[in-house]
Amino acid sequence: MKAVFLDRDGTIGGTGGGIHPYEFSMYDFSPRAIKSLNDLGIKVFLFTNQTRVGRGYFTEEELIKGFENMKEDLIEHSAFLDDIFYCPHKPDDGCECQKPKIGLLLKAQRKYNLNLKDYYVIGDTGESDMLAASQAATKKVLVKTGWGESSLTKYRGRWIDVEPDYIAENLTDAVRWISHDLLNT
Ligand SMILES: [Mg+2]
Numbered sequence: 001m002k003a004v005f006l007d008r009d010g011t012i013g014g015t016g017g018g019i020h021p022y023e024f025s026m027y028d029f030s031p032r033a034i035k036s037l038n039d040l041g042i043k044v045f046l047f048t049n050q051t052r053v054g055r056g057y058f059t060e061e062e063l064i065k066g067f068e069n070m071k072e073d074l075i076e077h078s079a080f081l082d083d084i085f086y087c088p089h090k091p092d093d094g095c096e097c098q099k100p101k102i103g104l105l106l107k108a109q110r111k112y113n114l115n116l117k118d119y120y121v122i123g124d125t126g127e128s129d130m131l132a133a134s135q136a137a138t139k140k141v142l143v144k145t146g147w148g149e150s151s152l153t154k155y156r157g158r159w160i161d162v163e164p165d166y167i168a169e170n171l172t173d174a175v176r177w178i179s180h181d182l183l184n185t
């Protein structure tokens, strides 16, 4: 079973930075792109750092309500997420799940009995998404939306040892690449 891990902020919507869950909205193209992944018969997971829970900007209940709103938007487009994994901790909590650590990926691996080599990670942030993908030895797709452009320029030094397998204009382009890659593996 193949699986795709989608970052949230800057990848499927928002600006890249943390945002109140009720203010988050998906990009117009994201529901259709997620439906394309659903139609490929692969698992689609969200994996997201939500340090603003730990830092007290909003509650975990509000975060989950925001996820529910997003799921309803997806249902309207006949799209769905198979599961959502998030890190609610503060940066200095020393948890194992905050990207670039790979706790969220390992949790999904255990829960769904997946092989890490069958994963794709799509994210906009080199120093969290791409470093996590590299440590877990998944395939790495960087999108240029959100913080993607600055990850490739201003902040490239923070993840200089890692090369994405593909640099996508946006989620739609990333999904197109993955659908081709699946045919070749
Ligand atoms: Mg992001």
Ligand SMILES: [Zn+2]
Binding pocket: 086, 087, 088, 089, 095, 096, 097, 098
């Ligand atoms: Zn955590």
